[in-house]
Amino acid sequence: MSDLQDAAIQFAETIQTAHINKHPSTQDIAPPTAADSKQRVQIDDTVDLDDVSEVGEGEIPVSLLRPTPRKPVMPPLPxxxxxxxxxxxxxxxxxxxxxxxxxxxxxxxxxxxxxxxxxxxxxxxxxxxxxxxxxxxxxxxxxxxxxxxxxxxxxxxxx
Incomplete structure (x- = not known):
């Protein structure tokens, strides 16, 4: 049983040591995600829907969508x-x-x-x-x- 425990501890040490970042960046932040590239939108109420002819039932024309102004982004956490x-x-x-x-x-x-x-x-x-x-x-x-x-x-x- 002790050989199995020693092997498990050595395995855990190897895994932990392999994950040490040998060359850390001074601005080490999380990598970008899919949520970073998405934009929220608002529907423009000033356009008349009757003037748009190429839109199918239940669809919103792209010309009506306006990006929502984003709030200032906080700097990344250190x-x-x-x-x-x-x-x-x-x-x-x-x-x-x-x-x-x-x-x-x-x-x-x-x-x-x-x-x-x-x-x-x-x-x-x-x-x-x-x-x-x-x-x-x-x-x-x-x-x-x-x-x-x-x-x-x-x-x-x-x-």
Whole structure:
């Protein structure tokens, strides 16, 4: 049973490795589909149907069809998969040391620095905002003091 499992895992790895795009495009978007070439139409109500003689029963003459104006198309969504961005990052790396440095930088150091910066920002905001919640003269501070008074809560002394 273990040989069968090993073979299945190796097969899956082979399939996955074969699908890695070795040369990703910087504008990697989905290929065009049949829906991209179709146009919606509107029927022109200003033309009289009695004047058109070569149209059969239940048919709409082509001269009556007007393309519907299209809304501006949004730009394509960027490819946010890890594989494409990682391969783009390491494409200019010189040797395994460069790949290791880029991997550690992108996957360990940068998330750590971003998390620390966000935590320090939020902590600083909470510390600064804690002393201003009841001492201010703005409408928010007045409403907060009124609400605490209505509920018979003790307003903290921040002096």
């Amino acid at each position: 490819d946010l998969r890890f594989e494409q961005s990682y391969l783009a990052s390491i494409k200019d790396a010189k040797g395994w040391q460069g790949v290791t440095f880029i991997t550690l930088r992108d996957q360990l150091v940068m998330p750590l620095v971003q998390g620390m910066a966000w935590t320090l920002t939020v902590s600083g905001w909470r510390h600064w905002n804690a002393s201003t919640t009841f001492t201010g003269r703005t409408a928010g501070a007045k409403i907060r003091r009124w609400w605490w008074g209505v509920n018979n809560w003790t307003i903290p002394n921040t002096s």
